[in-house]
Ligand SMILES: Nc1ncnc2c1ncn2[C@@H]1O[C@H](COP(=O)(O)OP(=O)(O)OP(=O)(O)O)[C@@H](O)[C@H]1O
C-alpha cells in the first residue's frame with residue numbers, strides 16, 4: 260500500500276515537472292509574441308503615418324512646395340558654389356534649405372553622407388545672425404569647425420577645449436554682437452549645464468541675432484535610438500526659451516518611434532519632415548564565407564585590401580572584441596598594411612591620435628570595435644569590412660554606412676560563419692528585442708538568394724528599390740539547388756529531446772558532434788545517411804534557431820554567459836512531419852566570388868593627374884595645420900579637375916568656386932600645368948590602372964581548390980517572426 264502511494268507520488272511529481280516545463284515554455288513564447296506584437300504595432304503605426312503624410316503631400320498646398328523659387332535662390336546658389344565649392348544640390352537639400360530659410364522647424368532624416376551639414380550651414384551663412392549647432396562629440400565639432408574655417412566661414416566652438424580668450428570672444432559676440440561669429444558649435448552639456456552660456460544665448464536672441472538652431476545627430480535625443488545621450492533630453496528648453504527661432508533637427512536614421520519621440524522632446528510638433536531613402540546606391544554589399552581558421556581569415560582580408568586598394572585608400576575593419584581588434588591590427592601590419600586599433604579600453608589621447616592619423620590618410624586602416632562609431636566624418640572611406648556579424652541590421656547599416664560618404668563607389672564586406680552567432684547572442688539576449696534583432700542580421704548573412712539591400716528596406720520599413728547589381732546576391736546569378744533537409748532537422752530535434760530527457764544541455768558545437776556520431780551510427784546500421792559537412796550542420800542548426808524550431812538558452816557562470824541550444828516552440832512540427840526544411844545549395848558561389856571584387860567596387864582607373872592632385876591636397880592640408888585633405892579638394896573635385904584640366908584661375912573658379920580658387924588655385928594650376936607638360940614631353944598619355952599595380956589576391960585560387968557546394972536552409976512553412 261505504502262509502496263503504491265510512493266510510486267503514484269513519484270508519477271505525479273514527474274508529471275508536475277513536465278507541466279511546469281510546458282508552462283515555462285508557453286510563458287516564454289507569450290513574452291516573445293508580446294515583443295513581436297509591439298514591434299509590429301510600431302511598424303504599422305509608422306506605415307499609417309507615412310501613408311497619411313504621402314496623402315498630405317499629395318494635396319496641392321502651395322505654401323509647402325519647397326522646390327519653387329524663393330527670394331534667396333541666387334544668393335544661396337552663389338554661396339553653395341563659391342563658398343562651399345559644391346556644384347549642384349543633392350536630393351532634398353534645396354527643399355530643406357528653403358524650409359529652414361522660411362522659418363519653419365524642420366526634421367531631416369537623410370542617410371549617412373547624404374549631405375545634412377549643408378542643410379544648416381548654408382542657411383547659417385545666408386542669415387544675418389548666428390546659428391547655434393548642437394553636436395554630440397568633440398571630434399565631430401572640431402572637424403566641422405576646421406572645415407568651415409578652411410572655407411573662410413567664421414565658425415567657432417564652445418567646449419571644454421576652448422581657450423579663455425576664445426570663450427571671451429564668443430561671449431562678446433553673443434552678448435553684444437561684436438566680432439564676426441556665424442556658426443557656433445556646442446555639445447549638449449553646454450546647454451544643460453552652463454547657466455552662463457544660456458543667459459548669453461538669451462541676450463543674443465533678445466538682440467535679434469540668434470537666427471537658427473541646428474541639432475545634429477538628433478536621434479541621440481531618444482532612448483529608442485541607437486546612441487542615446489542623456490544631455491540631449493534637455494534640448495527641449497531651446498524651443499521654450501527661444502520660441503521664435505527655427506529648429507532644424509538632423510539624423511541619418513530614425514524609426515517612426517524615434518521620430519515621434521524627438522519631435523515631442525524638442526517641442527517641434529508642427530515641423531516639416533523630410534525623409535530621404537535609406538538606400539546608399541554607391542555601396543556594394545557582400546557576405547563572404549569565413550574560415551574557421553583565424554589565420555586564413557586575416558590572410559583573406561589582407562589579400563583583399565592589398566589587391567583591391569593598392570593606392571592605400573582608407574578603410575575600416577570592425578571586430579567583435581577589444582582583444583580581437585588589437586590582434587587583427589597587428590596581423591594586418593605583419594602583412595604590410597598600415598593599420599592600427601581603436602577601442603573603448605584605450606585612453607582618450609591614444610584614441611584621438613589613431614583617429615586623426617587615419618582622417619588625414621596617414622594610416623590606411625582602423626581596426627575598431629563598435630566604440631569606433633559616431634563622429635567618423637571621413638568622406639572617402641572606400642571599404643568597411645566586418646570581421647564578424649553585427650548585433651543587428653541597424654548596427655550593420657550604421658557601421659557599413661561609414662563607407663562612401665562622398666557618394667563614390669565603395670564596398671561593405673561581411674565575413675560570416677555560423678560559429679560567430681553564439682558569441683553575439685550571449686551578449687544581446689538580455690536586451691529588449693536583442694535576439695530578434697540579431698536573428699534578422701543572421702538571416703541577412705545566411706541568405707544566398709535575396710537581395711542584400713532588400714533587408715535594409717524591410718528593416719527601415721521602406722518600399723524596395725532596384726539594387727542595380729550592387730550586392731553579391733544580385734550581381735552573380737548563383738545556381739541554387741534546393742534539397743530537402745527535413746530528415747537531418749528531425750534527427751537534430753530528436754537528439755535535443757534525448758538530451759533534455761536526461762537533464763543535460765548542449766552547445767551548438769556539442770550538438771554538431773552528436774549529430775555526426777548519430778549519422779555514423781545510422782550509416783553503420785544502413786538506416787540513413789547525410790552529406791552535410793560540419794559548417795553546413797552548423798548553418799542548419801542556426802537556421803533552425805532563427806526559424807524557432809530550436810532556441811537558444813543562456814546560463815551565467817562566474818566569468819561568462821554560455822549559450823546552449825534546446826527545443827523551440829515549433830520543434831514538434833518538424834517531428835510530426837508537418838514542416839519541411841529545405842536546403843539551398845549554391846553550386847558556383849566560389850567561382851562567383853572571384854568576380855565580386857571587380858564588379859563590387861566598380862573601381863575606375865585613376866589617372867596620374869588625380870594621383871598628383873591627391874598628393875597636393877595632402878601637402879596643403881599639412882601646410883595649413885589642422886585641415887583635412889578632403890576639405891581642400893573632395894575626391895569628386897579631383898576627378899573633375901583631372902578631366903577638365905583648367906589652365907587659368909578663371910577656368911578653375913568656374914569648377915570649384917571662388918573660395919577654394921583664392922586659397923589653393925595657384926598650386927592646383929601649377930600641378931595641372933606640370934603634369935600636362937610632362938605628358939607632352941614624354942609622349943605618355945597613358946593612365947594607369949590601379950587594379951594592375953598589385954598582383955590580384957590569391958584567395959580566388961584558394962577558393963577554387965577548396966571548391967564545394969554551399970548550403971542555405973529555408974523552412975517552408977510561413978515564418979511567424981519575420
Ligand atoms: N550637393 C553636394 N554635392 C557634392 N558633395 C556634397 C554635397 N553635399 C554634401 N556633399 C559632401 O558629402 C559629404 C558628406 O556630407 P555630410 O558630412 O554633410 O553628410 P551627413 O549627411 O551629415 O552624413 P552623416 O550622417 O554621416 O554625418 C561631405 O564630404 C560633403 O562635402
Ligand SMILES: [Mg+2]
Nearest residue numbers: 372375376475
Ligand atoms: Mg553629419
